[in-house]
Amino acid sequence: MPARPFTGPSLSRRTFLRGTAAGALGIAAAGTLAACGSGESGAESDTLRVAFGWILNTEFGGYYVAEDKGYYAEEGLTVEFQGGGPNAPTPMQAVAAGSADIGIAAGAPDLYTAIGQGNDFVALGAQFQVSPAGLLSLSARPIRTPRELASARILGQEGMQTTLDAVLVGAGLDPAYDFTPVGFDPSPLVEGQGDCYTCFVTNQPITLEQQYGLRRGDGYEVVTFADLGSAQYADVVFVDRTALAENRDRLVRFMRATMRGWDDYLADPHAAAALAVDKYGVDLGLEMAQQTRQAELQVPLIESPSGLFAMDVTAMEGPMWQALASGGYENLPAPASFVDLGVLAEARSPR
Template structure:
């Protein structure tokens, strides 16, 4: 913790001057921290916890919004500073920079960061038991399995390259038989027939496509052998060692938020229309569809965030198919036991 504070102080002092060679006063004035600890006098002291989400505000993070609004984090002594994500946010990077202490990741990038970059990360829970990443196409195209993609054009966000490679490997298909192009999460080329399929969240985009007057079909990469979690909860070993209680408190409050959200999937997206979902440019109907569709992918008999031994083993073997060498020690299930 002290190391991080030093960095911030250093940054505030030198940021503008060193980088831009001048204009420091205005920059320094604008470069304030996003949220300082806000403790009212007399109330118990809250621990600040910066949290980095993996995407722009949508139903994917409803559970955390519920926990914030209903005061579940405050009850655990946590002052949660929520940062939205987006296509250019690489969540693991925010742990390395100290911008966040807890983040949501895709397991393949986290494991690669551990094995190839020497990052000291631990996975302490998993939001999606089944990865909602899938192949989305127009229903008329009849694409229902990886084999149907041979000879077709598939738009893939570069962050999902590994997952797609794994899916084809597991289906014994040569990836060179598919024309892979970049994807920026805009379904227009799919609807116009410029690409045959896209890689996207199946709990989200099919609804958008229906809103645009077309019918979508989709299948999960998970159902074709890429048996990995998604939105894995990742922390650094340092945070794990020094702030274990806080992390358990965070898991407890977040689980409570998700449980509350899933009691009635129609309740919260509407409530958040003018707050969390304001200005995102997405329709609330889309969030309601999303929230309903994601429930079965998130819930687990052992509680939200569970990581069963079988599921961990499935993750390890699926990742090994594309040379991402995960092992059991990267998953720490002991915090979940303390909830």
């Protein structure tokens, strides 16, 4: 299965596109999958349009479970899912234009950038407690620390250099690596063209497992950028500030149903993968084996001792903010100014 685009410091989602025929099909079909809601239940005023940052694959499985099991309907909501992709508006564009009520920003840096450009967005929670972005290497020459990374031969997508620099500068090291731009297939790593490959830890490792028979710890190694000291949230739920004030009750109901869906996803990720393949992404050419494995790999990145969709403003103002600053971001908004965890708290409270 082709790679999912990486979102990290200074790298737009649109610079890391899918590189196979199945990926091209997904890109072409994404716009035709804009309305996958809960049918006719709920009044028109209780319809919520959700814009995702990528096509409707397993990445968003908890939302599918919530819709498929009727959790949104039980809250009096009709939810429309808008698939994304490189030829679709970003969630930030969709929410700003009013074509979506809720956006799922692929990475917190995307949201920082949009707010820094004058958009008045509010973050409600983060699906991924640890961003799936990271580095893939072979067990024969593992790259698992900033020091090992500093002088490595790195294979990656053009634009990744600032992310790598942020890791190294944050670790007090001088970037002395050799960077070679490559596509979205990790084959060059297997062929020995480099020491490591920038990846999504929920994607390219699957290619090594399914196409090359490698296993983690016995063939390949993988670390997130959080493991290397540059943590960020990903798939951040956000809305326009005015919409939050006007529709708070609907958003509380949405988050309550959504968390029920993700609870079920964590209990049975395989069922969520089947929904992606057979229902919500049925026209995308998704492969069941790949989507099932992706669903499994996402679980530890979503789980949190603080609860689903948790965000730590203190951490965002500290090491997360510093990582973005080291990566070259400017006009960074203060997290306390755009993170509102009140909706999440209300959604968690007994009714």
